[in-house]
């Protein structure tokens with residue numbers, strides 16, 4: 519693998535895991551409570567990944583949906599489990 523491809527390889531790898539991320543060569547500041555995650559490529563270069571603005575918005579919406587499940591529905595879910 520040639521180093522030129524490393525950044526793209528990391529970006530695509532994260533996307534497969536369900537996270538669209540921006541990649542940085544210097545450690546960025548945390549954003550919206552997300553800590554930058556470091557990954558060192560086989561050539562010894564450290565890349566930093568943070569979820570993109572679009573990705574953060576998608577996760578925020580998922581969180582909103584989860585929280586807005588009505589209480590009586592949650593109770594039914596709990597009953598089925600127990």
Ligand SMILES: [Zn+2]
Nearest residue numbers: 521524559561
């Ligand atoms: Zn590399």
